[in-house]
Amino acid sequence: MKILKLSLAFFVVQLFYLYQINAENLNAVRVIVNGEIITEFDINKRAYEAFSIAGQTYSKSELESKKTEIVQNAIDELIDRKILVQEAKKLLAEKPELSEKVEKNVDSFVKGAVDQVGSLYKFYELANKQGINPLQKRAELKNDLLIEEIMRENVYSKIIVTPKKIKNYYRDHVDEFSMKGSMSFRHILLKFSSYNSKEEGKTAADNLLNRLKSGEDFETLAKKHSRGPHADRGGLWSLDEASGFRKDLVAAISHLKEGEISPVIKSSLGYHIFKIEEVIAAQTLSFTKVQDEIRNTLFREEFIKKKKAYLKKLRKRVVIQRY
Template identity: 30%
Template sequence: MKRYLILVVLACFTLAGCAQDTKESDRNARLDENVVAQVAGESITEGDIEEIISHIPAQYRTKYSSPQGRKEIVDGLVEMKMLAWEARRKGIDKQESVKVKIGYIIDQALAKELENDLKESVKVSEADIESYYRENLDKYVTPERIKARHILVEKQGLAEDLLGRLKKGADFQELAKKHSTCPSAEKGGDLGWFGRGKMAPEFEKAAFALNKGELSDVVKSSFGYHVIRLEDKRESKTKTLDQVRKSIERTLQKKQADALIAELKDDIRKKAGVTVNEEYFSKFKEQGRPGVEKVREPAEPEEE
């Protein structure tokens, strides 16, 4: 998978920047640079390798910045240029279908670079960041959560008896395993961490009112009778502006960049005279895929 990834990056780099044969004068001019390899007189420089590494996804960048990773990049680039050189020698690059493919890839690379330039031009002010934080404060609140155990039984009398035994020092987990009808019994009644809105209302009210290590009274719910012990509690916390500043900045940058790109596309559409032949699509409206029945035809009304 990683090998495929690096080949894709190399392909995009090669087609976007190095797809054409290098003139003899250019080859000679590049000999004085920090050349890493050459293919048919075309140099691959340290700058080329750094450019490729900069386009590798962050999670793989460290690997390909190592000596072994750089060798893999160079080997892949050399192999690709060797095969591309042979393909040009055979005239494959002159085939119409290949020209179309290369054209699409170059257009895609150019469009992506233009979008990246627009994104990099966006500057988010501190005032915008602070305003977004205030208006979206609820996004940065971690609700109160608790960790609890419980014993669930069908009879109130048994629940009262178990509560009394617990208050005298009986082992909660052992009693839960022996008496509780909840699936959590096999874990000693452990319910793990949960927030509000996850449990029956009566259970939730009693559980969240407890202090760490405290036992509840017998609690009745639609499931039966509970005895609850609070294991731990995490109070509600709100992330500070400093903690989320970078995240907010990225969000606002994307929002503003998307707006700029949409505006640019509208402007280009007018300047470039973009037209679409809608009749092209009408040819396909009544055509279904072979062997696939139409499944969304409106049903005929039944006769009374």
């Protein structure tokens, strides 16, 4: 985490100098959208947020290679936001009642935030500590709500996800909703190398099995006698870990039920005894269980397409000047 923070700090410093052909400081104008400016500071702030998110996925070298792309995406996002807010303000001029609705929603959100921290004084105090200008934040929130209105009017309302599309998606992607069977278990391994002969090892394994069948605790015996991985925690292999266990041995115990103890099983390493902890059967989730998830997936896909088309249409009527 410390390395990531240092890397991000390094990128922030670099961002202050990236794409500054005519920019001398953070107040330099980089883009003008229908007369409204986007500054170097605006771009660096948006790019830093993008780097913070990307840093959770990419290594430092990968971030370095994507630096130009991330900054350019930040610029495009800011331009799109300007365009959408400008378009939304036109809608306010046509529907004055909408302005009152948006203001009420902003007030409601701020009131909720104030109530959460206890008082308006506390709200401003916390905001200042975090370097947040409450008035600026309020203006950003209002723009967010305006964009939501314009999206509802021109994008959301045009998205139709029919039952047929949902069923077709389920049919074509049924593998996405299939779950393989899995199990968790406890394991005891008596290695050949721990005994003078294989016969002696087999006798020790049989004795352990008899003690287990007589009711002795598997976890306790595994901690004491097992020489296998996870012996220190009673030989427990979780559902996720068991998927990496030897396939031949897992196949040998796959028929056992929860709570059952296996016979002694011989391998190239030694003798094994298993106790099944949990079994999850293979299954395919029914259409009824996943149809809402599919509907949301299809809605998101359509939203991305229609938003892109809507912005492309708006950009044709917008004057964008880059510096």
